[in-house]
Amino acid sequence: MKPANTALIVIDVQNDFCPGGALAVAGGDEIISRINGLMDDFATVVLTQDWHPANHASFAANHPEATPFSLTTMPYGPQVLWPTHCVQGTEGAAFHADLRTDPAQLIVRKGFRPEIDSYSAFFENDQATPTGLEGYLRNRGVTAVTLVGLATDYCVAYSALDAARLGFAVTVLEGACRAIDLNGSLAEARDRMRAAGVALEA
Ligand code: VGL
Numbered sequence: 001m002k003p004a005n006t007a008l009i010v011i012d013v014q015n016d017f018c019p020g021g022a023l024a025v026a027g028g029d030e031i032i033s034r035i036n037g038l039m040d041d042f043a044t045v046v047l048t049q050d051w052h053p054a055n056h057a058s059f060a061a062n063h064p065e066a067t068p069f070s071l072t073t074m075p076y077g078p079q080v081l082w083p084t085h086c087v088q089g090t091e092g093a094a095f096h097a098d099l100r101t102d103p104a105q106l107i108v109r110k111g112f113r114p115e116i117d118s119y120s121a122f123f124e125n126d127q128a129t130p131t132g133l134e135g136y137l138r139n140r141g142v143t144a145v146t147l148v149g150l151a152t153d154y155c156v157a158y159s160a161l162d163a164a165r166l167g168f169a170v171t172v173l174e175g176a177c178r179a180i181d182l183n184g185s186l187a188e189a190r191d192r193m194r195a196a197g198v199a200l201e202a
């Protein structure tokens with residue numbers, strides 16, 4: 001059992017990020033059995049769920065002539081335009097059927113504002129609008145977080161960087177994550193996490 005001040009945060013293990021899904025991450029389903037086992041080691045377990053309205057601004061389909069995986073500029077900065085994924089209430093947005101959800105005390109939904117994307121479990125992509133997770137964790141005496149899930153270079157990395165910036169001790173278990181790796185995004189995310197003091201472990 002990990003110390004009580006350490007929380008496990010499981011990022012976006014949803015059907016659309018697993019093989020066969022709308023934004024499938026290679027090997028996304030391979031991490032599930034390890035994550036299920038880890039849940040027994042942590043007193044606090046949080047799941048996040050990407051949860052977009054159909055008119056979400058991060059979907060290429062909502063931008064005339066844009067193709068999936070192209071880059072655009074939003075008021076808050078650069079934004080990748082994704083295939084339509086994790087639409088609220090759809091099977092694609094559901095957690096993978098093999099993921100244990102019973103041990104989780106909190107499920108954080110993010111990305112539900114049509115005009116702004118939300119990779120991080122802590123803040124929207126404007127880096128300013130909070131999800132409330134910071135307050136939840138602090139209120140429960142959590143000072144360290146272990147992150148696993150999908151995808152290493154987007155939602156896991158953004159969550160890790162925010163957690164480090166907020167002063168949590170952060171570990172990413174890379175073996176329990178899988179990456180999208182778009183134009184070198186994985187190497188860049190690993191560099192940024194290391195520079196921020198995030199412990200990258202196997
Ligand atoms: C994610 C792209 C778009 C993720 C979510 O979970 O990493 N990536 N939405």
Ligand code: ZN
Pocket residue numbers: 050052058085086111
């Ligand atoms: Zn998304």
